[in-house]
Amino acid sequence: MSNTATRIRIAGAVVAAAASIAGLAACSSPAPSGDAAAAAPAAACEPAKGNVTLQYWNTVPGMDQVVALWNKNNPNIQVEMKNISNDQYGTIGNALKAGKAPELAQVGYDELPDLRTQNAFVDASACADATAAKSKFVPWTWSQTSFGDTGVFAFPQDTGPMALYVRSDIFKKHDLEIPKTWDEYAADAQKLHDADPNLSITFFDPNNAEWFNGLLWQNNAEMYGYAGDKWHVTVESDQSKQVAEYWQKLIDAKLVRTDLAHGSTPMYAAYQKNQIATYVGAAWGYSMFRDNLPDQSGKWTIVPMPTWGSSAASGDWGGSTVAFMKGNTHLYESVKFNSWLNTDPEALALENKLGGLYPAATAGSALPALAEGVPYYNNEKIFDVFADSSKNIDTSFTWGPTQKTVNLALQDALAKATAGDGKLADALTAAQAAALKSMQDQAIPAVAGN
Amino acid sequence: MSNQTAMRESRVSRTAVMALMFLLAIYFLLPIYFLIVAATKPQGDLASTFGLAFSHFDLFKNLGTLFSRSDGIFGRWALNSVIYAVLGAAVGTLISALCGYALAKFKFRGREFLFSVILGGVLVPTTALALPLFLLFSATGIVNTYLAVFLPSIVSPFGVYLARIFTAAAVPEEILESARLDGAGEFRTFFSVALKLLTPSLVTIFLFQFVGIWNNFFLPMVMLQKESLFPITLGLYEWNGQTARVSLLQESVITGALVSIVPVIIVFILLQRFWRTGLASGSIK
């Protein structure tokens, strides 16, 4: 009797618990009705009554010191920061899912539409200071953070105009001219390799979609467009294939290394051991070389990125925004901190010095630090090179609403190709397919081609 | 077979066996030796000097950097790991023991069914649970707190499984009978009689669970965003991910890795008697 009772009671409890949860899980989230489904309305912008603490997540080296400077001068608006370098978007995505996003988070331009699709941002346009900030930033960066002036979802922080870092001593030793076009670059690659089989002109890291996208950007290989209520996916295009085939040739001829992960210890070690002669990089990379390869001070020079034929177009690799995240109830204070962080000369100078950031604020180009020669680079005015690069960037380049998934697919397929399974151009096909599939999964209307 | 050949054979096989075991021991210890060596080097020597030879002995400087980095966050991580692992394993062992004991000693219908469910639980990949658990915890607001890591850690179906086997082997029915005849309730019998007999086995269960929690990485990675709540594993993983931009962190990752395994190795060596007796007494036969 008691045994049966126990059994029934326990079994009952288990079944009831499981059933109620299954019910809960199957209870799907309801469809939002009518116009409410469209863009979220701008949140109110009221200053808080008492002291406020803001959470700010980022991946910038040395940002803790910038934040400390703000905190010292603003006892009423304290900022707590967290470095999320390890899994930036995984961490942000999980926090969003949990409803625990920080007030402000660093988001790359390429991930803005992806996160917007996940409803990750709040519109700060109710704050007068937020809309007024438009004039303070390079126009294309503002266009991306405002999604074409439909709101203020983030402030631009930095950009990554690309350039070529060159070991001038190695080039001099082998009697080579510094390349101006990609064709000359390939020819130099061959000459360096012929002179010393252990020397490569650069490395191709297949696990770095952001870098590869920068190369595509330079060649006007628009990956996405939006028209007629649909996304148009053109990841695979003549322009993108041209880039892929160019690097495929260098890889096939073993002129570039494919075994180094960008920013890894082995990469720095390869540079340290003089095995690599150039680096196709962005503005923010200048501090990486300065900090990680102190012995090579004076050996590096920075020149414009090699071009495709006579086109002066340059590319952008990375650069970030500081976004107003969903659930932010302190927009007034967030806007204050965010605009100080990204337009105040003192803050910008510190970020440039410690984190290597190349400011997206127009005032940034007037910073004394950016007008001076940099000791590590033979006192050359390297930021002039980046400023020129910045002027030659195609400002209409658009990112997709499932960029993270597409980047992963692109990387996986590029890695396959560098391991000898297929060609780099196949990776574009794979990324194109992944883009369409992931949009379909997220119920985002999309078609292939223009 | 003459005695002499037998002796020669045994000398040959003795040498062969020792040689094989030494090779294996080198395999197991080499990475740890490498870690010790690396932890004593200045950052610059990591790539430029031979990995198995000492260069500048900078261990104490490295330790100083490790514990002072980011306002001493590493010490906090170490403390967190201890809290998660010691408390989690202690609570986990107690509830496993209660459950395993009941399954071994009480007769009730549905017992075998419950035991099967638990065994099914042993087979469930815990990493598969982490994401759904995260979404559930998000809904209840437990995410990003100590509890988010602690609560799931106390459940160890394998612990119940061991507790049931250990109880069946180490707690004779007669002793329980006599305790009951003396008028002791089931709980008093358990705590005053059975628990004593089970002590070595419980240490085994505790150690298994302790190591499981100490080494766990996926669950905290999914659950925690606040650095101050991280266990050592997650903290070091995070630092390791930042070395791309801040390569000076590398030395701290290495020194931190060494610091994080030393206490566990000490606990192992001190308690190794329990591992063996515990496992042997229950010996899964």
Added chain:
Amino acid sequence: MTDIATRGTRVVATTGGRSRHNGGGPRAGTIAAFLIPFFLPFVLFYLVPIAYAIGQSFLVVRRTGGQYGTSYTTFGGFDQYVQVFQNTEFWSSIGRIGLFGIVQVPVMLFVALIMALLLDTPLLKLKAFFRIAAFMPYAVPGVIAAIMWSFLYSPQLSPVVDLLKAIGLQPDFLGPGAVLWSAANVSTWLWTGYNMLIMFSALQAIPQELYEAAKLDGASNWAIAWKIKVPIIAPSIILTTVFSIIGTLQLYAEPAVLRQISSNISSTFTPNMLAYAVASGNNYQQAAAISVVIAVITFVLSFGFMRLTSKRAGL
């Protein structure tokens, strides 16, 4: 399923608790008080998430309005499962992990068994040292082990690579063909000692008398080991095999760390990495379906293995 479960589990479980008294055991409330402290969290943190994952896996995302729109979920039947089964990346990851398991698990358990048997013979000296040496890696968290090994694999940093180069070899531990086995090596290094200890404990529990007779008959140590000891500890070997199968299917941390230095580990290298990548692409429903499929495969393999071996061994 339950039937298989109970029969399968008998292999490794004793049917303890031979209660002889009929005078009605403890009251139901008492029994419940013993069981609930475990079962309550077990239900909440094991069964509920499983149910939740299963529920999620039957949902699909829909969206309303505009370029970015607002998403919601709705019942989608077996949609997500169909997609999992059509996903070539999923099957490649299963295939990869299958190859990994078929090679790594037997190698690891064979080494563990040999070590356990040697530690159980009089042939060996320094037993305590060898036992601790083999067991020490178990103290190292998988993530940290992978970080350590990634130094030893890395061509620019590794003393092992330096040494091999010095004798004229060109090792590439992170190359497309080798990286799977480099990951397998980390698992082997971590878990051999643990498995060895389980087997060794079982060996120690065998009463000496069992092989005294064989010894008197002049049987060699090897004969005793293979013909007497191994069959007796078969259940322990089965248990370690089952744990190894589960561990293999769950593989995440080790390849995830090696991925930081090798592009030959894709974001979908193991089933769990695929699930995490899909989830971080904001497709939680598909990730749930993947997790469910992984769990089912784990169950089928573990139970299948236990049933197969229990029949063979006549247990």
